[in-house]
Amino acid sequence: MSTETPNLPGGAMSGLVASAVEYMVDAGQRSVLFLDIMRRRGDQYREHVAQTAPHVLQYAAELIIDGRKLDEPVNYALVRIIPPAGVEIDPERRPFIVVDPRAGHGPGIGGFKADSEIGVAMKAGHTCYFVGFLPEPMPGQTIERIARAEARFIEKVISLHPKADGKPCVIGNCQAGWAVMILASLRPELFGPLIIAGAPLAYWAGVHGKYPMRYSGGLLGGSWLTALTGDLGAGKFDGAWLVQNFENQNPSNTLWTKQYNVYSKVDTEADRYLEFERWWGGHVNLNAEEIQFIVDELFIGNNLAAGKIEMSDGQKVDLRNIRSPIVVFCSKGDNVTPPQQALDWILDCYADVDEIRAYGQTIVYTVHESIGHLGIFVSGGVAKKEHAEFSSNIDLIDVLPPGLYEATFEAKGEETTSSDLVVGQWVMRCEARTLDDIRAMGGNSPEDERRFATAKRVSELNLAAYKKFVQPWIKSMVTPQMAETMRNLHPLRLQYEALSSHNPWMTAVKSAADDIEESRKPVSKDNPFLVFQEQMSKQIVHMLDSWRDSQEALSEAIFLNVYGSPALQAAVGIDPKSEPSRRREMPPEHRAMLEKRIAELKSKIGDGGLREAGIRGLLYAGSVRGMVDERSLEALRNLRRQDTGARMTLSEFKMLVREQFFMLLLDQEAALAAIPKLLPENANERRAAFAAIREVLSASSEISGEVANRLNRVGELFGVDAGAASKVAPFDPKAKAS
Template identity: 70%
Template sequence: MPKQSTMPTFADAFSYSLDAWQRSVLFLDVMRERGAQYEEHRAKTAPNVLNFETELVSDGRTFARPVNYALVRILPADGVEIDPSKRPFVVVDPRAGHGPGIGGFKADSEIGVAMKAGHPCYFIGFLPDPVPGQTIEDIARAEAAFLETVIARHPRAEGKPCVIGNCQAGWAVMIVASLRPELFGPIIIAGAPLSYWAGVKGQNPMRYSGGLLGGSWLTALTGDLGAGVFDGAWLVQNFENQNPANTLWTKQYNLYSKIDTEAGRYLGFERWWGGHVTLNAEEMQFIVDELFVGNKLAAGEIRTSDGTAIDLRNIRSPIVVFCSKGDNITPPQQALDWILDLYDSVDEIRAYGQTIVYTVHETVGHLGIFVSAGVARKEHDEFASNIELIDVLPPGLYEAVLTPANDITEGRELIAGEWIMRCEARTLDDIRALGGNDIEDERRFATAAKLSEINLALYRTYLQPAVNAMVTPPVAEAMRNMHPLRLQYALFGPDNPLMAWTAALAEQVRENREPAAPDNPFLALQETMSRQIVDGLEAWRRMAEHVSEQTFQAVYGAPMLQAALGIDADSSRPPRKAEKSLLHQALVEARISELKARVANGGTCEGLARALLFVGMARGGVDERGFEAVRRLRRAHTEAKKLSLAEFKTLMREQYFMLLIDEEATLAALPKLLPEAIEDRRAAFTALREVLDASGPLTGLAAERLQRVAALFGLDSEPPVSISAGKAERNRKAS
């Protein structure tokens, strides 16, 4: 028999009407709470959304060049043990319109996973209002001073601090690291834009905004309308504009439709999202001119006040880049293409002694990189747990690949968490495969940057004097309070007399709450209407993005405009490519000569490191099991135990470079580094086998290389030594 459709009844309509009315009352009450929370948060001197107790360590307002930044120590919660020998973690918060605390917004966060791994944790945050006159350079020098303080507080730590820069803090951390590389251990930059023009056609239209607005003159106007203060609410508005469906409908509808369970999460997020801060107009002008429109960071074209060039190739610490294909604010191209701007090959990365590890999430959005508990428990947890592995990786380019630990059988006892991280060697072609600009796109953005300079000069000459004469600080404050994002909190806040009735009525509604049944047909109709609204807003977004892209390409791709602005249309060199350094090339050649002369120097530790690298390079990567085996071997081996982590890292890097420079000569010298006694050589080779087999049995080229190493150890006629036999022999000696 055909299935009969169920017609809505009067009872369904009444139940839904009552439920909808009650949800509306509760929704308005949450809006009232949101407004009250906003005013309370705004009234605090140092508001933040950290989920941890803190103590102030250093206040940037007391510096010779004062800034509104501060360093705080994260106090461990009950049951959390901090190991003083482990390197500290320092999380630097992004100042992109919102208040501080996003890196420690939840227990499962960047701070949370680092503390769980036993690391001391610090947080660099900021106050809502800048110190008058502070600059981006002042902030960079203050952050360097904070790191000096952290290092001094942890003299027993095995390594320099691991520094995490989220979003806008990512480029700030990279600037400091290029100026003061000696202060940094591994650097993790999450969702951080470093190559500002990069992207894929048909996606990520935010990069076109500067050109479509005529450049940075509008930034200068906004700063002047704020009497020298730039309102961060405008930056938040830019983020909101990227997703109109969520901004105009989904966020509010999700609260309304799940009002009985969603209020706490909604208010928690709004506490951060609505914590608007301000910047000095000079700070914001630098960010737009030098970074977003000018794209000068990766090209090495930014200089400090004393003339020092900011060159990211000066960084000596491993750099971990975490980005996502679902991030429409900082897509993978903007997070990774700075590597293409700086280097022509992986060999050039190695020549600078840099280690770059990246991982690309498939779906998580921009904010999810920092606030998603799932991301924290997976990606950030693995980075925190394996930060020492990352620190001793040989120079080069790697992708961090995460695999469920339950899928692993070999070396399971060497895996600490729920995932296993493997760093696989990559080339620049792997970065290019993610998509990016062609040479014509580069010229379009270069044209937009040139036009921006002209428009800014015209504004400053003809309009800025009049604007500055009209806008006084009280007028600027009034305009800030009238910003649409700020106004929405006030309109629904407790100071609005029209909202006075909601609290009492909402309490009555909670006492008599009667939600509609899940199978109520009117709820299904409500969901259908919501999806249609979202689909309509999404269609409008896609159309607007398409028009924006086409307009940008047509205007700034015009040959006449490019010629008028001095853009060379016949050049095959990208306008933003970093210049090569003749001095660096000379230093590299001197270093090569030095290493060649030391190929035969060293002992058993150098010999084992050389053999391990030679065989391991054939695998094209390394995972945490092999490193954990090395760590245990290092603790057990008397000679290796004397080495600090920094010395061990130097040893591994020198042996790696020797193999790269002249593999045959380096291998030929290996027997000279080994002990004379065959028993000692056999014990060393057994230890080597255990480390190599920790990540699974050797096959192919790696197995062939191991046979060659056995011959160099003088063991080619010896029977193969099994791992279990090696363990038994060491246990016998230990007993």
């Protein structure tokens, strides 16, 4: 084989040599600067974990309740976020409460940036509160005890805002989402709208070929390993293991991309990287009993959606008890909580949309096309779009008639109809959906349900065997000092400690980095060696992604074959021929209450006045569109602002809308026929009220088709000419008859 160097023109050779020298100088400098960033990361980690209450909130906060001082102490606290300069808060708007996830990391992710859930809520005029936690759990702390503490927090917020137009809006991120849903089912009277972001509520759900985390419980033989980890921690579970699970889902990012991105952009990326790592490395602990509940009841048992979780007082957690609107935010790009896990609890709880309505429930969901799990509540772009719209239009969501809706967003432009009624940069609308829209996203077959039920049973058997034969020995051998040593030796912690200034070798790195900063010579963007570096990086990412995909495919195949075995299913008490259904029937007591409420509403169809007639007419004409637009609500708000007399509160208005909606649903013709009896004799008042209906309907789009036909019928019922009424000023609330 020839080893001769190819003949290159002298100019090309010298240019290549110059490029090589330039790249080598830059690469050497970047390597030292990268190591110095790692040193700073390690120092930041040590400072962060040394704090009593470490967090990454970017806002000043005032302590309201310290959970450690409650009768049943917990390591949670309620704080009020102090608005930054220039942000005006409306004390009459409902407060927001952001509950952070305790999934191995420290608190603060909901207020990690200025453009965050907290930030956009305050910009919309809402007072904001934050529920965070300390690194160490209190002795005896359980998930149930935390729920009771959070109920105390919400009660306190309500007491601080007696004039607020509605109960608090509560945001639950990731693990906090299911915790908030549990509490809302137990104490529904405390809650305004719920925003549940990236929260696994139906953990078994998914589709083949994706989302392998749902198989992990079965592949590990169940939750006995969770119990063992808690016992090795002397009653505490190290949250670093939860963080490790997240990292294992994306090895190319964990092992390469995250670090390479800093190395390749070492002059500009350090601050952003260190800011995120301060949160990512702030590991916290859970009591063994807490994590055992989470794994047994949710991750493996999938008992939340099935209504099988029971509190110590015997009260069962039934998500159908929630009376507040629920906003579910998920993403197709989230491999931790995919849309199926975020939404399929709806299929478990309700037979159809009519049953959702029978429970008086309003569910709104939105599915992002690509954002990852953390981006749902970290990304500034998401905060400025989805979360900003939720915050600005939370009243729209609160007064929606019961049913299932999908929130969609359209960029506001010059051609946007009634753009002056759009609060932000996006037009939000809630479009009516059915359960078939959720089923169309994919889900489990009956065979899959049997597999997961088998994995659950195997977990129960293995856990029982561990507790009987192994746990006593482990507990007798492990001391708190041994447990602390093992936590300190966790690989995720060591990677921070090893490269901190605590390592004497890193002193030389700092000195060299200081010198390089003064003589830094970045490589030119078109340097061929830099281009080759980028190509190599892409190849490494591709290789790691391919390895991950093959491992996930293998894991899925093992799970499906092992737990799909009819012999194993029969051995653990699962009928291999059964077609399990997790959907629950409506309880007889609720059906009796519903029948009583239906009779009551039918008897009230002829009650009321101009206000009831106006809302009834508006709902009849507008419902044919199958969606509600934020511009229509803003038009209603404008009419409400004109009301200088006694006005309805938001909760009263919500009740009015719901009653009129159900009357139309139960007996549309009778409800319409009763409208003339509700109207005042004054023709001007009737014309003005009809003009207000037209104004609200035209705020979002042109009135045409079936909407126009229905509006004409409403006009006839009001005794006015629909065309002439368009020239009449809207109804003056001061002249209302009721």
